[in-house]
Amino acid sequence: MQVKVSESARDLGVVLNSQLSLSSHVSALCRAGFFHLRQLRQAMRSMTTAAARTAAQAFICCRLDYCNSLLYGMSDGLLRKIQSIQNAAARLVTGTRRCDYITPVMRQLHWLTVRRQVDYKVICLVHQSLAGQTPAYLAEDVRLVTDTDRRFLRSAAVRTCFVLRTHNSFGDRSFSAAGPRVRTSVPPHLRQDMRFAR
Numbered sequence: 001m002q003v004k005v006s007e008s009a010r011d012l013g014v015v016l017n018s019q020l021s022l023s024s025h026v027s028a029l030c031r032a033g034f035f036h037l038r039q040l041r042q043a044m045r046s047m048t049t050a051a052a053r054t055a056a057q058a059f060i061c062c063r064l065d066y067c068n069s070l071l072y073g074m075s076d077g078l079l080r081k082i083q084s085i086q087n088a089a090a091r092l093v094t095g096t097r098r099c100d101y102i103t104p105v106m107r108q109l110h111w112l113t114v115r116r117q118v119d120y121k122v123i124c125l126v127h128q129s130l131a132g133q134t135p136a137y138l139a140e141d142v143r144l145v146t147d148t149d150r151r152f153l154r155s156a157a158v159r160t161c162f163v164l165r166t167h168n169s170f171g172d173r174s175f176s177a178a179g180p181r182v183r184t185s186v187p188p189h190l191r192q193d194m195r196f197a198r
Helices: 023-046 049-065 076-094 103-109 114-130 169-173 175-184 188-193
Strands: 008-011 014-017
Touching: 014 023, 023 049, 023 076, 049 076, 049 114, 076 103, 076 114, 114 175, 169 175
Parallel strands: none
Antiparallel strands: 008 014
């Protein structure tokens, strides 16, 4: 009996390759996204703008949002491929030409860019972990500086997270390092306004 080794595997809808670069997942996501955009393009003629926006969010944005916290720390080239799907969906919904700037269109639709969506998802997971609303394996990865140090620090008032030091890019992408790092990038006055249930 011979065992066949595969270069990639699908788990919970995410395609993982042997280098963990998620390039296979991005390719599959782009293929599916552009397929759905071609299908939507045919139906757009008979839809109102609100219906077109809802259809684009249902078929495209939900796919881009699924498991997108795994995309944290991904190379810019792969993120640009995913962003091109969202840009094409925004142009399809609004009827914007390819040569027009996409940033005002994204603002008009109230859509975050893919990189901002990934950061937002990670910040939400950290917030839920600190509030005790996530499973224990996630909550253990996020600690406050006040929980790790016995001294009183000025950072205790703004609930600063302890940022784990890592020594390679895979460690930088882990939730225990990336989550606190992204949360500390949020302005202090916003972190102070977050309410946590203990």
